[in-house]
Amino acid sequence: MAAPEQRAIVTGQNITGHTSPQTPRSTAELAPGAVAQRETQPYLRIENVHKEFGSFVALRDIYLTVYPGEFVCLLGPSGCGKTTLLRIIAGLEQQTRGRVIQNGQDVSQLPPSKRDFGIVFQSYALFPNLTAAQNVAYGLQNTKQPKDQINARVNELLEMVGLSGFNNKYPAQMSGGQQQRVALARALALSPGLLLLDEPLSALDAKVRVKLRTEIAQLQKRLGITTVMVTHDQAEALAMADRVVVMDRGIIAQVGTPHAIYQHPHTPFVANFIGVMNFLKGAVVSEKRIRCGNIVLDAPNNDLPVNARAIVAVRPEDVRIVPAVSDSTMPNTVMAEVQEFEFLGSGYRVLLHPDGDAKEPVVVEISSHEARQLNLSPQAQLTMQFPPELIQVFPEE
Numbered sequence: 001m002a003a004p005e006q007r008a009i010v011t012g013q014n015i016t017g018h019t020s021p022q023t024p025r026s027t028a029e030l031a032p033g034a035v036a037q038r039e040t041q042p043y044l045r046i047e048n049v050h051k052e053f054g055s056f057v058a059l060r061d062i063y064l065t066v067y068p069g070e071f072v073c074l075l076g077p078s079g080c081g082k083t084t085l086l087r088i089i090a091g092l093e094q095q096t097r098g099r100v101i102q103n104g105q106d107v108s109q110l111p112p113s114k115r116d117f118g119i120v121f122q123s124y125a126l127f128p129n130l131t132a133a134q135n136v137a138y139g140l141q142n143t144k145q146p147k148d149q150i151n152a153r154v155n156e157l158l159e160m161v162g163l164s165g166f167n168n169k170y171p172a173q174m175s176g177g178q179q180q181r182v183a184l185a186r187a188l189a190l191s192p193g194l195l196l197l198d199e200p201l202s203a204l205d206a207k208v209r210v211k212l213r214t215e216i217a218q219l220q221k222r223l224g225i226t227t228v229m230v231t232h233d234q235a236e237a238l239a240m241a242d243r244v245v246v247m248d249r250g251i252i253a254q255v256g257t258p259h260a261i262y263q264h265p266h267t268p269f270v271a272n273f274i275g276v277m278n279f280l281k282g283a284v285v286s287e288k289r290i291r292c293g294n295i296v297l298d299a300p301n302n303d304l305p306v307n308a309r310a311i312v313a314v315r316p317e318d319v320r321i322v323p324a325v326s327d328s329t330m331p332n333t334v335m336a337e338v339q340e341f342e343f344l345g346s347g348y349r350v351l352l353h354p355d356g357d358a359k360e361p362v363v364v365e366i367s368s369h370e371a372r373q374l375n376l377s378p379q380a381q382l383t384m385q386f387p388p389e390l391i392q393v394f395p396e397e
């Protein structure tokens with residue numbers, strides 16, 4: 001038997017929730033892709049949504065607004081509740097309390113069939129016995145449009161996802177990436193107000209994934225369709241989203257643009273989940289200075305009071321490496337020994353062991369050019385610099 005989501009997606013008209021049959025807007029009629037305008041009303045509002053499975057709390061009082069035309073990614077480690085939240089937006093899961101407001105209407109109690117969305121799952125969920133064209137046409141058939149109009153729309157959709165001429169192929173005759181394009185065309189067939197993507201790229205191999213993610217993001221912008229995507233892949237979220245919602249054990253840890261989340265994480269969890277981060281434990285010794293072991297670092301971004309326990313964070317690409325004997329007036333330098341390094345293709349990831357009592361090595365990323373200039377070799381003695389303006393400080397919890 002099909003999984004609930006598979007049954008839901010193949011109901012076509014129902015899943016996109018046009019309660020009365022209507023002619024889909026053509027692609028050209030959809031609003032032009034636009035990043036959220038904060039002055040406009042949100043298209044989707046999640047208000048105080050809470051979800052319990054028995055005694056287990058999967059979502060804790062979630063508030064989230066999504067603006068018209070915005071691409072929002074729900075990102076977080078396995079089990080943080082992102083799929084549950086997406087399913088609540090779709091009506092495939094019922095929240096324990098709280099409301100979902102879509103386009104000004106409280107849809108909290110509506111079944112999926114009465115809501116206005118298209119959805120794509122990781123597993124494609126295509127009908128194996130229907131061709132690509134028949135899969136895409138499935139929901140359109142309930143609109144009672146003339147056959148040639150449906151065919152024209154199917155062709156338009158297949159062309160839109162780069163599958164012109166694939167009309168008569170069956171899912172088994174298509175690659176995973178092609179099947180997912182069909183699933184996307186099907187989700188968009190009725191021009192829903194909201195596109196929901198549940199890990200749509202996870203089953204694809206790395207190269208196809210990157211290609212398709214660019215295409216989906218471009219298509220989303222072109223159509224201007226408000227989109228919520230679940231992913232556990234931070235690179236995917238950073239590349240595709242207008243805003244990223246980082247989730248952690250049932251709560252929202254931070255919401256922001258990819259740049260803001262990466263450059264100004266609010267917590268060590270977010271800092272560590274998005275990209276790689278070096279952490280050094282220490283204590284504030286004066287207003288903008290922090291002692292970590294035997295190093296005292298200038299930290300102009302520090303807001304913690306004197307004597308507070310602190311965690312200093314710095315990205316691998318922000319640490320500079322300079323030759324061992326260097327300018328002694330340079331702030332935040334520390335001697336270090338190369339522990340190991342690995343070739344990344346575009347550069348090197350170097351593990352450096354700082355002088356003193358630090359137990360953890362510091363991860364640094366440098367270009368191949370820098371590696372050659374430094375004559376990188378195991379046990380080499382170098383000087384690391386933590387640029388003051390690029391280090392972040394968190395309270396130690």
Ligand SMILES: Nc1ncnc2c1ncn2[C@@H]1O[C@H](COP(=O)(O)OP(=O)(O)OP(=O)(O)O)[C@@H](O)[C@H]1O
Nearest residue numbers: 053056058076077078079080081082083084085232
């Ligand atoms: N039907 C259910 N019954 C009981 N617990 C559930 C149910 N669905 C989800 N959970 C639990 O709720 C938590 C959140 O699940 P959810 O699927 O939303 O996580 P996720 O962030 O999407 O993780 P993943 O990336 O692994 O899918 C998990 O601990 C999961 O075990």
